Amino acid sequence: MPLLRIISQLILPVVRSTKGNIMKVSIIGPGGIGGVVATLAARCGHEVILTNSRGTATLEDQVRTLGPNARAASLADAVQAADIVVLAMPLTALSRLPAKDFDGRIIIDMMNYYPMRESQIAVLDDGEMTSAEMVQRELPGARVIKALNNQDAPHLLLNAGTGSALPVAGDDAEAKESVAAFLRDLGYETIDAGMLRDSWRMEPGAPIYVWPYAPALPGGMDPLSDDAKVFYVTTAGIPVTRQAARALLDQAKRPARIGGFPEDLPPTWVAVVANWQEVERLSREMEARP
Ligand SMILES: NC(=O)c1ccc[n+]([C@@H]2O[C@H](COP(=O)([O-])OP(=O)(O)OC[C@H]3O[C@@H](n4cnc5c(N)ncnc54)[C@H](OP(=O)(O)O)[C@@H]3O)[C@@H](O)[C@H]2O)c1
Numbered sequence: 001m002p003l004l005r006i007i008s009q010l011i012l013p014v015v016r017s018t019k020g021n022i023m024k025v026s027i028i029g030p031g032g033i034g035g036v037v038a039t040l041a042a043r044c045g046h047e048v049i050l051t052n053s054r055g056t057a058t059l060e061d062q063v064r065t066l067g068p069n070a071r072a073a074s075l076a077d078a079v080q081a082a083d084i085v086v087l088a089m090p091l092t093a094l095s096r097l098p099a100k101d102f103d104g105r106i107i108i109d110m111m112n113y114y115p116m117r118e119s120q121i122a123v124l125d126d127g128e129m130t131s132a133e134m135v136q137r138e139l140p141g142a143r144v145i146k147a148l149n150n151q152d153a154p155h156l157l158l159n160a161g162t163g164s165a166l167p168v169a170g171d172d173a174e175a176k177e178s179v180a181a182f183l184r185d186l187g188y189e190t191i192d193a194g195m196l197r198d199s200w201r202m203e204p205g206a207p208i209y210v211w212p213y214a215p216a217l218p219g220g221m222d223p224l225s226d227d228a229k230v231f232y233v234t235t236a237g238i239p240v241t242r243q244a245a246r247a248l249l250d251q252a253k254r255p256a257r258i259g260g261f262p263e264d265l266p267p268t269w270v271a272v273v274a275n276w277q278e279v280e281r282l283s284r285e286m287e288a289r290p
Pocket of ligand 1: 029051052058088093111149
């Protein structure tokens with residue numbers, strides 16, 4: 001069982017949606033980060049629908065782990081049923097989505113542009129539009145909101161309920177408020193990060209991206225050591241208050257180089273991503289220690 005799912009079962013109490021307002025939340029791509037959103041949403045009582053490119057049979061174990069308010073569905077069914085659709089797949093998969101199916105749907109775009117993974121995308125490299133504006137261009141009838149993209153997967157899970165605030169950007173005020181309510185259910189404060197065109201302030205490389213939500217390693221710990229990797233994926237960060245999050249957004253300067261690059265991320269997180277299975281093994285060994 002993936003490490004994040006083990007941790008989530010240990011640390012997260014079952015809580016109900018803050019307003020008792022149960023939503024149908026469809027997650028396209030319940031992998032590393034989408035799986036965390038699924039866990040948090042199921043824990044607060046929302047109905048969670050998972051979909052991917054390999055078919056519902058490949059999601060059976062994950063659905064079982066999430067519990068009775070989760071199910072898997074085809075892409076078309078998942079989108080059709082949803083109050084909120086979460087895009088948690090690689091940005092490259094965007095062009096394969098059937099755009100018409102998304103008309104009128106509230107979308108959370110949590111995808112990030114990493115040129116070395118995605119290959120170069122000229123309209124993003126040129127600063128012509130933000131990646132969220134590109135999502136809106138590809139899904140013109142959708143109500144696209146940028147959110148949940150600026151923490152790494154372990155800390156989206158570990159920092160839930162600790163008082164941290166996350167930015168939410170979008171052009172549709174009503175959809176933005178629905179997404180903010182959903183984030184509050186997941187355990188986060190929210191701040192308004194403006195329109196989709198402003199969402200570069202929360203893209204990779206911006207001050208509010210990943211680093212502020214990550215824990216500081218104990219003094220003297222080698223960031224690439226096994227101890228650091230286990231510490232990193234099992235330790236919450238210091239809460240980023242709404243005031244601190246606002247200051248981080250305001251500090252942002254549009255970078256000359258667009259997109260995510262490993263050198264802009266905590267080195268321990270880069271090392272974890274490079275060898276996730278090894279970190280899972282180490283964590284299991286640590287848990288088994290007397
Ligand atoms: N990991 C993080 O910490 C993190 C944090 C913030 C944002 N993000 C962003 O979130 C996105 C996903 O990252 P990740 O690390 O979670 O990746 P991941 O672990 O590789 O998961 C990707 C998911 O997308 C699915 N998928 C791939 N192609 C698809 C398609 N054509 N249609 C439907 N589903 C598809 C995959 O399942 P199948 O292969 O079975 O289809 C898988 O469930 C990226 O854009 C990333 O930049 C990641």
